[in-house]
Amino acid sequence: MRLSGILRLAADRIYMNRKKFLQTVFMLFLSFFMLIGVLLGFYQYNYTLICANEVIQCDKNRLFKVEFKYFESMDESNASRFFQFMNALNQMAGIRAGKYEAAAMNYQLITTQAEEESIVSQLEYEQQAERGETTISMAEFYKNSNEADVLFLDDAFVDICGLSDTEKKRISLKEDKEYTDMAVGYERQKELPVGTGLYDMFTGRKYRVTQVLKKESAFLPGSLFSSREPKLSLDNSLVTLPNDRWMKDGYSSAYQVYQNNIYYIADEKEECKYLAEQVEKTAKDLGQWVEVKSFPGLVEEYRKIQQSEQVPMLVFGLVLLFLSVMNIFLSTLISLLSQKKELGIMLACGITKKEIYRILFVENLLRFLTAFCPAYALMCFYHSRGINNNMSVVIRILPLLAAILVILLLIAAILPVLFYRKKYPAAFR
Amino acid sequence: MIRLKNAGKIYRGETFETKALDYVNLEIKTNEFLAVMGSSGSGKTTLLNILGGMDFLTEGEYEYDGVKINELSENRLEKFRKEKVAFIFQQFALMDRYTVFENIEMPLLALGIKKKERKCIVEEHMEKLGIAALRDKYPPYISGGQQQRTAIARALAKGSELILADEPTGALDKKCGEELMELFLDMHGMKKTIVMVTHDEKIAGYAERVVRVCDGKVCS
DSSP, X not given: OOHHHHXXXXXXXXXXXXXXXXXXHHHHHHHHHHHHXXXXXXXXXXXXXXXXXXXXXXXXXXXXXXXXXXXXXXXXXXXXXXXXXXXXXHHHXXXXXXXXXXXXXXXXXXXXTXXXXXXXXXXXXXXXXXXXXXXXXXXXXXXXXXXXXXXXXXXXXXXXXXXXXXXXXXXXXXXXXXXXXXXXXXXXXXXXXXXXXXXXTTTOOXXXXXXXXXXXXXXXXXXXXXXXXXXXXXXXXOOOBOOHHHHTTOEEEEEEEETTEEEEEEOSSHXXXXXXXXXXXXXXXXXXXXXXXXXXXXXXXXXXXXXXXXHHHHHHHHHHHHHHHHHHHHHHHHHHHHTHHHHHHHHHTTOOHXXXXXXXXXXXXXXXXXHHHHHHHHHHHHHHHSSSOOTHHHHHTHHHHHHHHHHHXXXXXXXXXXXXXXXXXXXXO | OEEEEEEEEEEEOSSOEEEEEEEEEEEEOTTOEEEEEXXXXXXXXXXXXXXXXXXXXSXXXXXXXXXXXXXXXXXXXXXXXXXXXXXXXXXXXXXXXXXXXXXXXXXXXXXXXXXXXXXXXXXXXXXXXXXXXXXXXXXXXXXXXXXXXXXXHHHHHXXXXXXXXXXXXXXXXXXXXXXXXXXXXXXXHTTOEEEEEESOHHHHTTSSEEEEEETTEEOO
């Protein structure tokens, strides 16, 4: 029999038993949805741990570098707390608040026309702030100025944005020129069209947008290359405190923000312990909730939280999946038993048992795919809306899902085949 | 040439053992129209199933054109059934959820014939058997005679050499039964070997030769 014949007979069977088909598809859909969710959760967990390796570079007096892919997925309240915390650290480190706030907005989108003028007014304002002559906050100042729409970039943005090595090569930073060439994500080309000048008021480095990255890079996590609308308010913007020259001789400790809690993670270095103590003390004075933990301690705690959330879901998903498979298996078997006469006729017509099994296999394959595809698409959509929305994760779990799909398909479709294997056609009548 | 040599078939259950065929020796020539007669439970249908490769012998040999069918592997037996044999059953054995056209098309699908060709063959046989107008009707909504014609069209469309009919007139009235026999004679004219099981003497009279089966044995 040709494949078209098998497909047609499988389609006929599905149409004739459509109610049962839809019922099993629905059950499978729920199972797959939960299973994919759980798998994404586990992968996401790994991803988060990677994020937990992001470091704050600091010395005894100053916090000078924060790198975080993670921060862009914070919600507003987290971001707000983050800023308060940063501010507290900043104060502790003896950096003036105004300066810090400026640091928080350390890269400013400046149109080429207004560039010099703006820098001057900004510096003047900072000096005023230092002398205590200002009446409005820095944030307000920025909002009121023409350069209110601030995009936070730094010269390490390629790392922040998690670009692959290939994509990094696409970005050529030629620092010998007055303007450094830089690339922007496809989705940002409207806000940052080619030719736009950017000024880093801390390093004094100037950038010029010379390249728009290919469309796919819009899927990369990170602020600059994000496909999402940029968040431009002070409280939830991506912030980096660069820069390279501050990184020399720095000590490191890890910093992590999650689940509405703020952790300062001290490593074993004396300096970090000192800083951690200072952080705790300052935070306490400021009424902030800060807990100092070691990095392994945080990882362990995070693992427990993840497991406590995901294990019941995994168990439920697996139970539902098992029930779905049993449902398919039994419905296939019952349909074989109830259609004994029909199968006998098919055999009498010359359709072989192997072909009948193929028909059943195709039927089950369609059933699985009809359930799996929407479940996968829906979970991808859900994932893209959540925190840690790294879409590569959903692709990474595909082989595993495919393997599960094949195993389940074999269980559901082959058991009835084994059941009937030794029967002669006359037994079907 | 079909040859059964000491063919035996025993059905075994946990508590019973039934001898359906008991050392049957039978030869059927190519293009012969043979009627098999016998009372209920005499083993006629079992004989037909054995001839069609639908069941297996527990003893003896079954030879078809020199090939020992009882020694064939399952795959080759299925191939034999697919290519050489067509069945016509007493209760027509049509699939209720398929139209007349689709029922006739079924063995052609099994043979892997292309759609266009299938359509031509099916339409040709529907025309020949006077059921062209029933193309899109479902079996439960047509008469017994029309159903049996559909079953015959299905058997003929397959183009097999051997046609096995299990009481083809059993569910039909006398007039329909006679009409059906005319069709069988036509089929016989097409150089088909026909083995027909019946317990109606008159119907058996249409065959070239009549074989009687009693208690699993060929009596005459």
